Amino acid sequence: MSTFKPSLLIAVLTLWFGAAWAQTGTLTGTFTDATTGEPVPTAYVIGPNNNGTTTDFDGIYTLTLPVGTQKVLFKIVGYTDSTYTVTITEGQTTTLNHKGNTQTTRLGVVTAVGGKFKKELGEEIVTVEVLDRNIIDNSSAFDMDEAMEKVPGVTIVDGQANIRGGSGWSYGAGSRVLVLVDDIPLMTADAADVKWSFIPTENVEQVEVVKGAASALYGSSALNGVINVITAWPKNEPYTKVIMYSGFTENPRDGAYVWWGRNQPLFGGGNIVHRQKFGQWDFVSSASYNTTKSHLQDGSNQEVRATIKLRHRPSKVKGLSYGVNLNGYNSTGSTFFLWDGIDSSIYKPLPGSTSEYSTFRLTVDPFITYFDKHDNRYKLTARYFNALNTNNTGQGSLPQLYYGEFQYQRRFNRLGLNVVGGIAGYYADVRPPGGSDGTSLIGKHNGSNFAAYAQVEKKFFDKLTLGFGVRYEYFRIDTFKSDALPVFRFGVNYQAAAATFIRASIGQGYRFPTMAEKFVRTNVGGIGIYPNPNLQPEKGWSAEIGIKQGLKLGKWLGYVDVAGFINQYNNMMEFTFGQFGDVLVDPLFGLGFSSQNIGDTRILGLETTLIGQGEIANKFPLQILAGYTYIDPRSLNWNDTLVITNLAGTESAFAPGFTRDAQPTYAGTSSSETNMLKYRFRHTIKLDAQIGVKKFEFGVSLQYVSFMENIDYLFVSQTLINLSDPADPIANPPLIDTKAFSGLREYRKVNERGNTLLDLRIAYNISPKIKISAICKNVLNQDQMERPAYMSQPRNYTTQLSVEF
Numbered sequence: 116m117s118t119f120k121p122s123l124l125i126a127v128l129t130l131w132f133g134a135a136w137a138q139t140g141t142l143t144g145t146f147t148d149a150t151t152g153e154p155v156p157t158a159y160v161i162g163p164n165n166n167g168t169t170t171d172f173d174g175i176y177t178l179t180l181p182v183g184t185q186k187v188l189f190k191i192v193g194y195t196d197s198t199y200t201v202t203i204t205e206g207q208t209t210t211l212n213h214k215g216n217t218q219t220t221r222l223g224v225v226t227a228v229g230g231k232f233k234k235e236l237g238e239e240i241v242t243v244e245v246l247d248r249n250i251i252d253n254s255s256a257f258d259m260d261e262a263m264e265k266v267p268g269v270t271i272v273d274g275q276a277n278i279r280g281g282s283g284w285s286y287g288a289g290s291r292v293l294v295l296v297d298d299i300p301l302m303t304a305d306a307a308d309v310k311w312s313f314i315p316t317e318n319v320e321q322v323e324v325v326k327g328a329a330s331a332l333y334g335s336s337a338l339n340g341v342i343n344v345i346t347a348w349p350k351n352e353p354y355t356k357v358i359m360y361s362g363f364t365e366n367p368r369d370g371a372y373v374w375w376g377r378n379q380p381l382f383g384g385g386n387i388v389h390r391q392k393f394g395q396w397d398f399v400s401s402a403s404y405n406t407t408k409s410h411l412q413d414g415s416n417q418e419v420r421a422t423i424k425l426r427h428r429p430s431k432v433k434g435l436s437y438g439v440n441l442n443g444y445n446s447t448g449s450t451f452f453l454w455d456g457i458d459s460s461i462y463k464p465l466p467g468s469t470s471e472y473s474t475f476r477l478t479v480d481p482f483i484t485y486f487d488k489h490d491n492r493y494k495l496t497a498r499y500f501n502a503l504n505t506n507n508t509g510q511g512s513l514p515q516l517y518y519g520e521f522q523y524q525r526r527f528n529r530l531g532l533n534v535v536g537g538i539a540g541y542y543a544d545v546r547p548p549g550g551s552d553g554t555s556l557i558g559k560h561n562g563s564n565f566a567a568y569a570q571v572e573k574k575f576f577d578k579l580t581l582g583f584g585v586r587y588e589y590f591r592i593d594t595f596k597s598d599a600l601p602v603f604r605f606g607v608n609y610q611a612a613a614a615t616f617i618r619a620s621i622g623q624g625y626r627f628p629t630m631a632e633k634f635v636r637t638n639v640g641g642i643g644i645y646p647n648p649n650l651q652p653e654k655g656w657s658a659e660i661g662i663k664q665g666l667k668l669g670k671w672l673g674y675v676d677v678a679g680f681i682n683q684y685n686n687m688m689e690f691t692f693g694q695f696g697d698v699l700v701d702p703l704f705g706l707g708f709s710s711q712n713i714g715d716t717r718i719l720g721l722e723t724t725l726i727g728q729g730e731i732a733n734k735f736p737l738q739i740l741a742g743y744t745y746i747d748p749r750s751l752n753w754n755d756t757l758v759i760t761n762l763a764g765t766e767s768a769f770a771p772g773f774t775r776d777a778q779p780t781y782a783g784t785s786s787s788e789t790n791m792l793k794y795r796f797r798h799t800i801k802l803d804a805q806i807g808v809k810k811f812e813f814g815v816s817l818q819y820v821s822f823m824e825n826i827d828y829l830f831v832s833q834t835l836i837n838l839s840d841p842a843d844p845i846a847n848p849p850l851i852d853t854k855a856f857s858g859l860r861e862y863r864k865v866n867e868r869g870n871t872l873l874d875l876r877i878a879y880n881i882s883p884k885i886k887i888s889a890i891c892k893n894v895l896n897q898d899q900m901e902r903p904a905y906m907s908q909p910r911n912y913t914t915q916l917s918v919e920f
Contacts, residue, residue, distance in 0.1 A: 158191035240606025260311035267742020281339030283794030291339030304514035304543035306631035320347035328624030331604035338624035355920035362913035399424035416448025457858025531574035614665025643707030645695035655684035673727015714752030736807035753790035787825035
């Protein structure tokens, strides 16, 4: 019998493994955009048996493949899939550079906000609208809120975003729409409000809007939707752009409104952005300045902002990048809250309602991202947010927010599975601006938050996508702690044809009270705004079914989207008029507004959107953004007795004569006799279109909103009118020395057909990089009341010069 020789086995195995190891070669190269030549990062390069890798920040990839003839697939959202046949030689390196073409037959727009990872717009399981740089530039929007107003279903009232009627007018506190800049929340620590001019419009690359409850991924303020503003990084070539503008406001139709004499209200400003790569460093800087003499007396302001973005991509660690973003802003001016009355006082402020303010905002955002060749992606972001606000009434605040988030993503190509998960949290500290003992708008408070979330999407048969998300969140403000319950989201998307996508989704949402809603204490023209320490969170859910159809007419590409939706809220928070102050001490016997839980509500609706851009007849560039939104917002507790609490946290009551009837109900606080929710427009129509003819560009913007059917009964109450304008003011002095409310009821009666706002613009391209524009806004010079006792700008004219380097 022969003996076993281990040395022989070792030699055989060594030769076998050595031969197997030697039977491979290396494939390397780049993935660049065929049109711009820019590198395409995070693209997939896939060989046989789904053996693949991803490109780095410079579009470079390296892949080990078996020797012989192999097929290699280049794939990324927004580009056409391309397959090459290559020959791999043993132990050698083969170079294959791919130039990718953007998709032209499907919806090639790429979005990430719907599920926190990139995908084609049509594959989203929820309604997502996208504004790209061209739409923002061509619409002549100087601030982001003006650009957002052009999105169907989105309205901005007093700086607060509202999607599909989810919010009314909340007096500047609390938001059901979460606003992000580069995936980081921009909401302040005290009121969760947004200063739209704080966003660097000149460096915005794309804006993504999620419609419907998104709390399962984004948390509390996303009860009604999400707006994510994505800013740009440098490309291969340095880029600089300067915009300068100036304009004036024309007199309104009724000359009695004019308070400025012959000194027309003027406005002007400019911005600059510069983007450049320095080796492995990416650098962006931008700045803006604006000064406005408003058509509203005591409503003028000045704003200045500066932004820096810095990112390093170390060449020795592929897939790693780190950096910091800085944004500083300062604004000074005076506020205009309510008019002093109809007729000649329509642009004048209610005495005692204005204040001079100074606002300073600063964000510092460090970040680290890393993705490896196996498509594991890690992102760590943080933010320090200071939003100092001071005014001459001693009611400012110093809110500071410390935010952090860690996120993990993985795409499993073999399984058609996308996974994202993460943890996030913040600590908020709010105190008086002059120190802990000073006076302020909401006092001294602190709060904290912790959340964990996950989202999974699975693709079947390359056509059907199922998505599921969950989030667990905990909140604390002082000693008030939330019930930490999970919320869920589920959605489905089916690609019925090459450019036809059908979707359905349902998601839960919630919103915790802000510090401002719970603790605000101020006075506006004799009317108090009172705290409610017992204010409870609101919850809800939304569902929709929709279809997105891609359109292609020659070189013109776009899509039409139709969606039906329902939003339902439980324990909804809304500012309500009642007896919240001290009868003997506070103005108007303690009557005023306070945020209260007003019961359950439901909003049914239908929305259609058309977006597209490209060339028609192969020579006329045409861009269109249009849509119609119908909502039916209803109170489900219209005649039920409401339990409201005062500043002491005890049960309060409605004030006799200030409600439509004697009952403490939502119906009693409403001007409408039907169960419509307050401060909503049942119908909105929006259109923004631009066409190019040789060196000229012609644009039109149209917005129509129907009559605001329901407002607070207080504003049309005869009792308040009598208090402000008594029959015998000498014998019976007015409690509110103003006629601010005496004409509001009459004004609403003669303006029941809604409002139409028409803007026109024309531009001339002096050269490919120099453009001069003329814009006329409110062409019809209509009087438009954005919300009670606040009039929008009459016809105004702007000239603008844009220069690129």
